[in-house]
Amino acid sequence: MEHEEHTERTVKPFAFSGLKKIRRRDLEIERALLNYLPFASHENLAEKAVEEFLFKQFNVEAKIQLEKMEEGLLPEFVKSLSEPCLVAVLGVQPIQAKALLWIDSMLALTLIDRILGGEGQVPTEIKSLSPIEEGVFQYLILKTLAEIHQASQDSAPVHFRLERIVKSQKDLADMTHTEIPAVVLNFRIQVGSCLGFVVLTLPHPLVEGAFLKRNPLDQPERGQEYQYGMGRFDQMGHVRSQLWAEVGSVSLTIAEKNQLEKGDVILFDQTNCQWAGNHLGGNVILRVGEGRGGGFLAQVVSSEAPVLVKILDYYGGE
Numbered sequence: 001m002e003h004e005e006h007t008e009r010t011v012k013p014f015a016f017s018g019l020k021k022i023r024r025r026d027l028e029i030e031r032a033l034l035n036y037l038p039f040a041s042h043e044n045l046a047e048k049a050v051e052e053f054l055f056k057q058f059n060v061e062a063k064i065q066l067e068k069m070e071e072g073l074l075p076e077f078v079k080s081l082s083e084p085c086l087v088a089v090l091g092v093q094p095i096q097a098k099a100l101l102w103i104d105s106m107l108a109l110t111l112i113d114r115i116l117g118g119e120g121q122v123p124t125e126i127k128s129l130s131p132i133e134e135g136v137f138q139y140l141i142l143k144t145l146a147e148i149h150q151a152s153q154d155s156a157p158v159h160f161r162l163e164r165i166v167k168s169q170k171d172l173a174d175m176t177h178t179e180i181p182a183v184v185l186n187f188r189i190q191v192g193s194c195l196g197f198v199v200l201t202l203p204h205p206l207v208e209g210a211f212l213k214r215n216p217l218d219q220p221e222r223g224q225e226y227q228y229g230m231g232r233f234d235q236m237g238h239v240r241s242q243l244w245a246e247v248g249s250v251s252l253t254i255a256e257k258n259q260l261e262k263g264d265v266i267l268f269d270q271t272n273c274q275w276a277g278n279h280l281g282g283n284v285i286l287r288v289g290e291g292r293g294g295g296f297l298a299q300v301v302s303s304e305a306p307v308l309v310k311i312l313d314y315y316g317g318e
Contacts (some may be wrong), residue, residue, distance in 0.1 A: 049145055049151035057143075058114055060192030067197075068186040074100075075176040077184060077201050081169045084128045088141050088171075090160040093251060093269075097180075097206035099160060100172070107189060107196025108290050112136045112169075122194065128167050138165060146267050161269050183207060244283040245309070246295070247273040272297075279303045285315050 047064050054062035077100065086108055088101040109123045112133050129137060134313065141162050149159045166172055180203050187198045246270030260266075272283035280303035286296045298309035 049147045053143060053147045054191050057140075058111065058191055062192075063190045065188045067128060067188050070184050070186075072182055072201070073185045074180040074182045074201065075178070076180065076205050077199075078169060078172045078176050081172075083169060084126060084139070084167050085169055086129070087166040087172065089163045089166060090145075091163045092160060092206065092209075095206055095209040097203045098163065098175075099203070099206055100175075100201040102197065102199040102201070104189075104226070106194035107191075107198075108137060108140075109133075110196075111140065111191060112193045115140075133169075134165060138162065141165075142267055149268075149271065159270055180204065241288050244287050245269060245298070245307075246287055247284050248281075250255060273300065280307065283312070284309060286311070 051062045051064055081102065084105070086103045086105050088103070089111060090099040092099075105126045109127075109129075110121070111130075113119070113121065113123075115136050116132070135150055145162060181200050182203045185200045185202070187200065189196055189198055248268030250266055250269045252266075272285075273280065274282050280300050283297055283299050284314055286298050286309070288295065295315045296311045297313045297315045298311045300307065301310050302308040
């Protein structure tokens with residue numbers, strides 16, 4: 001007589017009460033971020049621009065890929081950093097919140113070694129950057145931000161600027177006091193045979209202040225300003241005045257201005273114009289007089305002297 005074993009299968013109810021709540025605002029933040037990030041769009045303009053820059057800089061094929069995007073807390077990200085770390089603190093004026101760009105130290109040291117004339121060998125140990133190495137690293141970050149800026153043009157609502165380089169977790173202690181939610185993006189970067197990772201952490205306050213901006217002309221008050229500006233243009237079109245074209249802008253502190261020397265190179269924080277192949281291309285802002293109360297967005301049609309531009313739209317004042 002065979003003995004039959006009966007195994008009871010128990011079904012446990014799923015506890016819906018313990019699920020993490022997702023706010024509509026959080027979904028709007030991630031949607032706005034995905035719409036802004038060129039790395040997550042189908043065009044990948046900035047991604048290609050950075051890959052081309054890395055190829056020209058190191059003469060090897062480069063590839064950038066967004067691996068993962070997740071929600072987290074800014075203090076937890078800061079506390080997870082190992083020592084020594086390598087973090088670029090990025091800002092957007094006038095927003096107070098900062099973005100953190102963590103770079104794989106192995107990747108950074110390998111690229112820095114190639115720029116300084118080495119063979120780009122992977123280091124056997126992680127060490128803090130020397131002043132010369134830190135200067136090279138700042139150049140790579142600034143040039144990368146500039147390439148993204150040039151490629152994004154008007155599609156980007158804001159542009160980041162490098163504020164400082166952090167090499168120790170304790171230098172970010174001021175960001176660990178408040179439980180600030182953040183969007184964490186993990187990128188995989190390959191330059192030749194060198195493979196590493198970069199993590200971009202964007203606090204919600206920064207994303208809300210920068211990427212959730214609507215088109216100014218969609219706002220009633222800015223739409224009225226646009227109509228007023230066009231009306232004034234018709235009324236005062238006969239008045240002679242000095243006209244000049246703005247190709248870019250940068251904000252410097254008094255201390256930064258005092259440190260400038262002959263031969264220094266300053267990268268624009270914002271510009272819609274670029275110089276390529278001995279020709280000027282892109283957009284400029286036409287200004288009248290000495291004020292910065294507004295102007296007209298114009299496209300460079302021909303850079304041959306005299307330069308020809310085509311007025312595209314009214315540009316509101318700062």
